[in-house]
Amino acid sequence: MRSNTAIYTLIGLTAIELIYTSLATASPQVVPSSDVQYYQEYQNAVVIRTSESTSNSTRVATTLQQLPAARNELFVTATDVQIVGASEELQQIARNAIKTRVGGETSESQLQQDVAAILATNLFNNATVSSNPTATGLNVVFQVEPVVVRSLQLANAKALPQNVAIERIKLQIGNPISPTALSQSVEQINEWYAQNGYTLARVIAIRPNPQGVLTLEVAEGLINDVKFRFSDEDGRFVDDQGKPIQGRTQPDFLRRELHVKPGQVFREETVKQDLQQLYQLGLFQNVRVALEGDATKVDVIYDLTEAPARAANLGGGYNDDSGLFATVSYKDFNFSGVNDSIGADIQISRRDIQFDTNFTSPYRASNPDRFGYQVNAFRRRGISQTFDGDVSLPNDDRPREGQFGGSVTLQRPIDDWQASMGLNYKRTSIRDRAGNISPQDELGNPLTLSGTGIDDLTTISFTATRDFRNNLINPTEGSVLSLSAEQSIPIGQGAISMSRLRANYSQYVPVDLVGSDRDSEVFAFNVQGGTTIGDLPPYEAFNLGGLNSVRGYGIGEVGSGRSFVLASAEYRFPILDFLGGVVFADFASDLGSGDTVLGEPAVVRDKPGTGFGYGAGVRVNSPIGLIRADFGFNDQGESRVQFGFGHRF
Incomplete structure (x- = not known):
C-alpha cells in the first residue's frame, strides 16, 4: 500500500x-485590498487607498x-x-x-x-x-x-495636470511596480490638491494593466449643482407652518453672479470670492456655505439671510424753512429681486414741493458688455450750510439754498476698482424764506459766482473705488478707498470753470477687548481730503462740522474752505443683539483756505477753520436700517446730541 x-x-x-x-x-x-487595490481592465476589483496606509507597509488581503x-x-x-x-x-x-x-x-x-x-x-x-x-x-x-511600469494615464481628472502627476510618479517609470512607492506618490498628489485649494480632491484608485500602464483614478469634488437656501434672522430655514423660507432675491440672478458653476471642480478660493461677491451686493446680512455629497459629486449650498431691503414711511413735521410739511418715502434695494434699487423721497409744504428720486441698476459681472447705470432727479431747498450763521440776508432772513437738477452715471469695474463716470447738472439759487432771490448777504458779499443769485453748474465726474470690506452695511474688517475728480463745463449762468479732487479711505480692524461672543468689536479709521481748482461758487465750498464730519459741532460750523482734511476714529462694540455702542473722535481743517472762497463766508462768520470733537453713541438695528445717535463734545466746550442713519463711515 x-x-x-x-x-x-x-x-x-x-x-x-x-x-x-x-x-x-x-x-x-477578484482580489480586493484593504489599503491600495490594483486591478486589470478585465477584472472587477477596485483598489482604493485608505488613510491607514503608510509608505512603509502595504497589505493585500485576498478573497x-x-x-x-x-x-x-x-x-x-x-x-x-x-x-x-x-x-x-x-x-x-x-x-x-x-x-x-x-x-x-x-x-x-x-x-x-x-x-x-x-x-x-x-x-x-x-x-x-x-x-x-x-x-x-x-x-x-x-x-x-x-509588472514593469511603462506609462501613466489619468481618469476623471480636470484640475490635476498630467505633468504634475507624472512628476510625482516618474521614479516608478521603467521599474518593477512598487506599492510602497505608489503610496508615496499618491500622498504627494493629494498634497498638491490641498496646496492648490482643491480641498475635496484625492486619489481613489490606481489600476495597473499587464502592459505596465498605470491608470490613476481621482475624485476631485466635481460640483453637481449650486443651490440657495434662505433663512430668517433666527437662522430658521422653514416658517411656523413648516414651509421653506422664501427669499426675494432670484436664484437665477445669483447663479449668474457667482463664479462657482456646475461641472467645475470645487475650489476653496473660488467659494471665498463668491462669499465676498454676495456680501458686496449689499442684500444679505449673513452668507454661509454648506456642502452635500462626496468627493465624486458635491452640491454647493449657499445659506442666505437677506437684509431688510424695502422701507416705506409717512411722516410730517415743522421747521423754520418750510413750516408745516408732510413726507413720503419709499426705498427698495432689491427691486425685482435682481439687486436693482429704486428710491423716492417727497416733501410737501405750503411753500413748495421737494423730491429726490433715483433708480440704480448696477454692473453685472455676468454680463460684462453691459454698463451699470444710475439715474437721479431732485428738487430740494434748505438752510445753507455755508452761509448760515451771524451774517444774514439784507432782510434779516437766513439764506436758503434751492437746487434742482439731475444726473446720469455709468458704472463698470476696472480690475479691482469700481469705476463710474457721470454727467451732472444742478441749478442753485440763494433765496429768503419767502422764496425771493437774494444775490448778496447783509454785508454785500456775493452769494453766487454769477452775482445774480442763480448759478448753473454742469460737470463731468469720475470716481474709482476699491472695496475690500467684508460687509457693505456693517463692515468688521477690510478697507475701502475712493478717488474722485469732477470737471465743470462753463455753460449757463456763471459760466463756472472748476476742477475738484477728493480722496476717502477707511480701514476696519477686528479686535477682542471685552470678549463678546455676539459680534466682532472693531476699530474703524477714516481719513479724507479734497481741493478745488479754478472758480469756486461759495456754496460749493467744503463745509466742515456736523453729524457726518466733526461731531460735537453743527453742520458747517468748523469751516468752509477751498481745501480740507478730515480724520475720524471709532471703537465699535456690541451691547445687545440689536444694539451696539461707539466711542469716537473727529478732527477737520480747511488748511487755511477759508479766505480763498468768494465772499469769505467762513471768515465773516467767524468759523475757526479747524475743529476737534469726541464722544460716544449707540447704533440700533431697526427694520428701516441702522439708526445712530451720537453725543459729542467739541474743543470749544460745546456739546450736542445728533441723530442719523447708517455708520459715520
Missing part, C-alpha cells in the same frame, strides 16, 4: 505542474472564489514555500495572497488557487508554480514576473 501511495503522489504532482503551467495565463479572480476540490484529491504537507523573481516587498504581497503555508497541507486545487491569487493582485504579469517531493512532504516554488 505504501508504494501505491507514493506512485499516486508522484502522479498527482506531475499533474499539478502541468496544470499550473497552463493556469499561468488564466484570468484570475478568491474557491475552486471545487477534485474528488479523492490528495493532500500533502508543504515543507517549504518559496517565491522568486520579485523584490522582498512583492514577495511578501504574493506570500500574503496565497494559502499554502510551510507546515500546512496543500493540494492540486489549492496551488491552482494560489497562482490565481498572485495574478489577481495585478502586480505580476506571470506566475507559475513548481514542486519537489521530499521525504516529509513537498517543496513549493512560485516563480513570478512583476
Whole structure:
C-alpha cells in the first residue's frame, strides 16, 4: 500500500505542474485590498487607498472564489514555500495572497488557487508554480514576473495636470511596480490638491494593466449643482407652518453672479470670492456655505439671510424753512429681486414741493458688455450750510439754498476698482424764506459766482473705488478707498470753470477687548481730503462740522474752505443683539483756505477753520436700517446730541 501511495503522489504532482503551467495565463479572480487595490481592465476589483496606509507597509488581503476540490484529491504537507523573481516587498504581497503555508497541507486545487491569487493582485504579469517531493512532504516554488511600469494615464481628472502627476510618479517609470512607492506618490498628489485649494480632491484608485500602464483614478469634488437656501434672522430655514423660507432675491440672478458653476471642480478660493461677491451686493446680512455629497459629486449650498431691503414711511413735521410739511418715502434695494434699487423721497409744504428720486441698476459681472447705470432727479431747498450763521440776508432772513437738477452715471469695474463716470447738472439759487432771490448777504458779499443769485453748474465726474470690506452695511474688517475728480463745463449762468479732487479711505480692524461672543468689536479709521481748482461758487465750498464730519459741532460750523482734511476714529462694540455702542473722535481743517472762497463766508462768520470733537453713541438695528445717535463734545466746550442713519463711515 505504501508504494501505491507514493506512485499516486508522484502522479498527482506531475499533474499539478502541468496544470499550473497552463493556469499561468488564466484570468484570475477578484482580489480586493484593504489599503491600495490594483486591478486589470478585465477584472472587477477596485483598489482604493485608505488613510491607514503608510509608505512603509502595504497589505493585500485576498478573497478568491474557491475552486471545487477534485474528488479523492490528495493532500500533502508543504515543507517549504518559496517565491522568486520579485523584490522582498512583492514577495511578501504574493506570500500574503496565497494559502499554502510551510507546515500546512496543500493540494492540486489549492496551488491552482494560489497562482490565481498572485495574478489577481495585478502586480505580476506571470506566475507559475513548481514542486519537489521530499521525504516529509513537498517543496513549493512560485516563480513570478512583476509588472514593469511603462506609462501613466489619468481618469476623471480636470484640475490635476498630467505633468504634475507624472512628476510625482516618474521614479516608478521603467521599474518593477512598487506599492510602497505608489503610496508615496499618491500622498504627494493629494498634497498638491490641498496646496492648490482643491480641498475635496484625492486619489481613489490606481489600476495597473499587464502592459505596465498605470491608470490613476481621482475624485476631485466635481460640483453637481449650486443651490440657495434662505433663512430668517433666527437662522430658521422653514416658517411656523413648516414651509421653506422664501427669499426675494432670484436664484437665477445669483447663479449668474457667482463664479462657482456646475461641472467645475470645487475650489476653496473660488467659494471665498463668491462669499465676498454676495456680501458686496449689499442684500444679505449673513452668507454661509454648506456642502452635500462626496468627493465624486458635491452640491454647493449657499445659506442666505437677506437684509431688510424695502422701507416705506409717512411722516410730517415743522421747521423754520418750510413750516408745516408732510413726507413720503419709499426705498427698495432689491427691486425685482435682481439687486436693482429704486428710491423716492417727497416733501410737501405750503411753500413748495421737494423730491429726490433715483433708480440704480448696477454692473453685472455676468454680463460684462453691459454698463451699470444710475439715474437721479431732485428738487430740494434748505438752510445753507455755508452761509448760515451771524451774517444774514439784507432782510434779516437766513439764506436758503434751492437746487434742482439731475444726473446720469455709468458704472463698470476696472480690475479691482469700481469705476463710474457721470454727467451732472444742478441749478442753485440763494433765496429768503419767502422764496425771493437774494444775490448778496447783509454785508454785500456775493452769494453766487454769477452775482445774480442763480448759478448753473454742469460737470463731468469720475470716481474709482476699491472695496475690500467684508460687509457693505456693517463692515468688521477690510478697507475701502475712493478717488474722485469732477470737471465743470462753463455753460449757463456763471459760466463756472472748476476742477475738484477728493480722496476717502477707511480701514476696519477686528479686535477682542471685552470678549463678546455676539459680534466682532472693531476699530474703524477714516481719513479724507479734497481741493478745488479754478472758480469756486461759495456754496460749493467744503463745509466742515456736523453729524457726518466733526461731531460735537453743527453742520458747517468748523469751516468752509477751498481745501480740507478730515480724520475720524471709532471703537465699535456690541451691547445687545440689536444694539451696539461707539466711542469716537473727529478732527477737520480747511488748511487755511477759508479766505480763498468768494465772499469769505467762513471768515465773516467767524468759523475757526479747524475743529476737534469726541464722544460716544449707540447704533440700533431697526427694520428701516441702522439708526445712530451720537453725543459729542467739541474743543470749544460745546456739546450736542445728533441723530442719523447708517455708520459715520
